[in-house]
Amino acid sequence: MTFSLSLVQVFSIVTTIIMSHFGKSDARTSLNVLSFGAKPNGVVDSVKAFSDAWDAACEVADSVVIYVPKGRYLVSGEVRFEGESCKSRDITLRIDGTLIGPQDYRLLGKRENWFSFIGVHNVTVLGGSFDAKGSTLWSCKANGYNCPEGATTLRFMDSFNVRIKGVLSLNSQLFHIAINRCRNIKIEDVRIIAPDDSPNTDGIHIQLSTDIEVRNASIKTGDDCISIGPGTKNLMVDGITCGPGHGISIGSLAKSTEEQGVENVTVKKAVFVQTDNGLRIKSWPRYSNGFVERVRFLGALMVNVSYPIVIDQNYCPGDSSCPSQESGIKINDVIYSGIMGTSATKIAIKMDCSERVPCTGIRMQAINLTYYGEAAKTSCINVSGKQLGLVTPSGCL
DSSP: OOOOOOHHHHHHHHHHHHHHHTTOTTOOEEEEGGGGTOOTEEEEEOHHHHHHHHHHHHTOSSEEEEEEOSSEEEOOSOEEEEOTTOOOSEEEEEEOSEEEOOSSHHHHHTSSEEEEEESOEEEEEESOEEEOOTHHHHHHHHTTOOOOOOOEEEEEESOEEEEEESOEEESOSSOSEEEESOEEEEEESOEEEOOTTOTTOOSEEEESOEEEEEEEEEEEOSSOSEEEOTTOEEEEEEEEEEOSSSOEEEEEEOSSSSOOOEEEEEEEEEEEESOSEEEEEEEOSSOOSOEEEEEEEEEEEEEEESEEEEEETTOOGGGSSOOOSOOOOEEEEEEEEEEEEEESSSEEEEEEOOSSSOEEEEEEEEEEEEETTEEOEEEEESEEEEEEEEEESOOOO
């Protein structure tokens, strides 16, 4: 990795390091993106400034803070933060400003990511607003033009020991936050906002990752608030408010015949407001060696949710080119406890499981869901398990 520093930048780094060696052992090197050419006026492109600041931080062996002061920073393309050659003990990206995408959606839309963190460790993203200005791309897609897929706002790949705290993500072109092949990731106090008709704007997507925590998040978006993909293990989701959106979904699974399973997932203290779904597990109707096991849905409030509890093993949105097989995803040991509120449809609990591989070990307790003040109903196929105590509506198990 090559980069060049001005004398001012070199002096700033060296001065901070010297101070840390003389009586300030807890001092951290601080790099201001303004020193690398970033302009807080929303006009001058700051892609290079952010990249150069990261490169400089990676050359410091101790702890480093990359500071983004208040202001609006135009970031017109992808910024890649790569950790393979990083010497730093830990890096904090502290953002007090707002990072804005370009008006021309094609500049970002042809890239997979806006801000990508690749192979990093001991990194914190603290605060800041990310406004990708995705509405122009959504309009393109709505009108059926030849549009790019769009960029995910924040993507972490092959990384570990990462903390994302106090971030606001607005109007992402595609997913807001994506976690791929990572370990020990904590997402706290984030806000995610996009309209309910924005396509494929999942709030937080997790797959092929282990030991993940998502706590105290407010997610309003056009797709799943949280989507949990294959290979997710040891996930804790605690204190989520979702709506609008498609709920919290495990899946969709069975996209391929060879697929890792989802296991040890806990979702607790979630609130769903006028979402399409609440707590959902979904898989395509095709053979797969994937599975879902040891899932706990504990404590949820449903406010006018179309389908509060859903297992759908015949998932095929749009009904175009649907597989005609039976789902091979094995769903076992799923607990629903302490779930109450209102359903916007008569069917509050819907479990459409595979005849070939039925859903087993489903347990329901302390469920109270109503339909506009009246009794709701259940619709369940190929499901077995136990019902303990009050479960309204009943009839599945």
